[in-house]
Amino acid sequence: MGSGNFGWMRSVGVAAILAVTLASAPVKAQQPAPSSTSSSTSSTTSSSSSQSTLPDAPKPQTAPADPNDPNASYGKQPKRILGVIPNYRAVSANTQLPPLEIKDKFWLATQDTFDYSNFLLVATQSGIALAQNSQPDFGKGGVGYGRYYWHIFADDGIENYLTEAVVPSVVREDPRYYTLGKGGFFKRTGYAISRLAITRTDAGNKTLNISEIVGAGGAAGISNFYYHNQSNPFVKTYQRWGTNVGLDGLFNVLKEFWPDIDHAVFHGKY
16 A cells, blocks of 8 residues: 555554454143033043143243353454454455455445545655655655655555555456464464465455555556656666555455454454
8 A cells, every 4th residue: 555655654653453453931831720610521522621831832932142152253354444444355364255346346445545544644644754854856845745645655556456446356366365263373474375376266265365456556657657767777677566565465464453453453343
């Protein structure tokens, strides 16, 4: 997400989040038989009384959910991390979903790009970049801030649409992150990072993650058209490509462990 010029700011933010958060039907009683008042109907009454005094069949009980059931409680993903950061691509552990249609993939990218939190994030990043004079040719003041803003927003948006919608639609891949949810820290971290290279097809089979590799690279290349006056543009392209992929890896790790963090730190509030 984002170019190499500003990617380190997002990586520091994600790394900070990870560092802070990782350190009981009862059965009816038998009723007494009614007395018979007529001797001529005593046998009939006796028979019906016997039937009426039989206890009711017990009602079926619904067993409460077993908190120790590994298929019932682990790896549940919310729609937002901390109630703010979009988490629409994350799929809860042990969940089987139908394949996404093309329109659904584009909607995912749209949600990530135009969510209100992204505008706030870009605004913060732009302010930091302006203060550090990251791109001297952008200038200072309001004009300079505006240039930083649209460049960073474009970086994020282009990569979102390429990695989540355009390339996945062409190669028929699933752009969602499927949570592992169980296992040790290193196992789950390795799984999260490996999703940069391995993903699922729309049919549910494992495949090379062309969407990530080509999509992130394509976004880095396109950025050359609006980042002017760069020295060594090819080097800058590879740097932005590496930054995009690296940041996506960090966010995968955050998604993988967020259900655990939310439970342990925030008691399931988020």
